[in-house]
Amino acid sequence: MTTTLAGGVVLIADDEEPILDLLRDILEPEGASVRTARSGREALAALEAEEPDVAIFDVRMPPPDGLTLLKTLRERGIDLPVLIITAQDSSTMTIEAMQRGAYDYLGKPFDPDEILHTVQRALEHRRLTRRVLDLERQFSQDPRDILIGRSGPMQHVYKLIGRVAGSDATVLITGESGTGKELVAHVLHRNSARREGPFIAVNCAALPETLLESELFGHEKGAFTGAMAQRKGRFEQAAKGSIFLDEIGEVSPTTQKKLLRVLQERTFERVGGNALLKANVRVIAATNRDLIEGARAGNFREDLYYRLNVVNIHMPALRERNDDIPLLIDHFLRKHRFGGGEAAPISDAAMELLQNHAWPGNVRQLENTIERAVVLAQGGLIGPEHLLLDRTLTVHEQMLDSALARLLTVAPLPQLLEELRARLLTLALERCHGDRAAAARMLGISEALFTSVMSDE
Ligand SMILES: Nc1ncnc2c1ncn2[C@@H]1O[C@H](COP(=O)(O)OP(=O)(O)OP(=O)(O)O)[C@@H](O)[C@H]1O
Ligand SMILES: [Mg+2]
Incomplete structure (x- = not known):
């Protein structure tokens, strides 16, 4: 045996x-x-x-x-x-x-x-x-590493992550604000051969040009006023790990040049120093800007763009994956429990509102909305009144906006409103198969008002 x-x-x-x-x-x-x-x-x-x-x-x-x-x-x-x-x-x-x-x-x-x-x-x-x-x-213990979503666009993201996580290839993550770019960078790192090493995130938009340079590359003692001691930069701190360059589109031309060199030669110098240091890092960058457009306008180096964009992971906007909203809501209700209790329940009406919202701030905005609703409802049932959605941003109103935009120059306003009112009354009546009372209810007015407005036409 x-x-x-x-x-x-x-x-x-x-x-x-x-x-x-x-x-x-x-x-x-x-x-x-x-x-x-x-x-x-x-x-x-x-x-x-x-x-x-x-x-x-x-x-x-x-x-x-x-x-x-x-x-x-x-x-x-x-x-x-x-x-x-x-x-x-x-x-x-x-x-x-x-x-x-x-x-x-x-x-x-x-x-x-x-x-x-x-x-x-x-x-x-x-x-x-x-x-x-x-x-x-x-895969699941660290909540920072969970990517929620089963929609087609997210499946595509998972495939890309799976394909590139194991290599040292530079990755550029693009997508609107709040779509999960930083989260994806983290997941990439956690699934890479460098997972035991550090994950260092630098927000390139948060610092003025000179400070950003010394933040990234470090500086020697006396390199500039205030440089009292030698300081290791983020590239050194990220050795054997990954560096995440967030908001890469905001970097000044001088720093862009230095970054290009790191990516090409894998070496850099501290500010005010001349020792050549090796960059043993995997670079992951993110931006919500269109860098090609930036390159065309002369704000972003095209060669740097290509060095960064070896692999591109584009994060879908939340409105492109509405199907994932219930899953995300469920996830955030669990993540943000009230006083450490059970995940709060949510009413159907609130759920529907959330699902039809346009979410210009994407997943982050959804998360904030849920977090706030849990607090407002004190851990109880979340209803529409707890969502405080900015009404001008619902899908419904966006649709109305795009429809109205086409009418903008068609006729003077008073005439347009008259026509709109007449049209809405007729539409409601049609929908309700000629039942005036029902049509009035649909429009939220009394039957008497409905009849009087109709006879005005
Ligand atoms: N697919 C997802 N599953 C679970 N949580 C998500 C997902 N996408 C984003 N989040 C959460 O939404 C919030 C915003 O995500 P993140 O900071 O990664 O967005 P971002 O694209 O970097 O935004 P910005 O461009 O504004 O910096 C975070 O709390 C993150 O955990
Ligand atoms: Mg971010």
């Missing part, structure tokens, strides 16, 4: 020396590292010193006995697979062991093949649960 015990650490606790020897003789030749304990207490000490991959406990041994030990482990949240040694005729003991969360049991007298097989299964189980835990940790 072939086994894969190699590298597995097995702890055996039993007060009978011959049993310890027997199990050791079965497991060690297959590659397992065996640790032994002669009492429950010794087993606990061994567990504290090193967590094994599998534990084997005898039910009867100096305290604590095998079942008590198992209970203690589970209470401490240690979930390694535990095998319990029972006499084969003791079915009640076996049942109790399984109820307490034993992985399996080994019946005496021992069958070496069966033991090997059971330990091997337990080890494999252990490896699998570890792997699942690792993956969970990697």
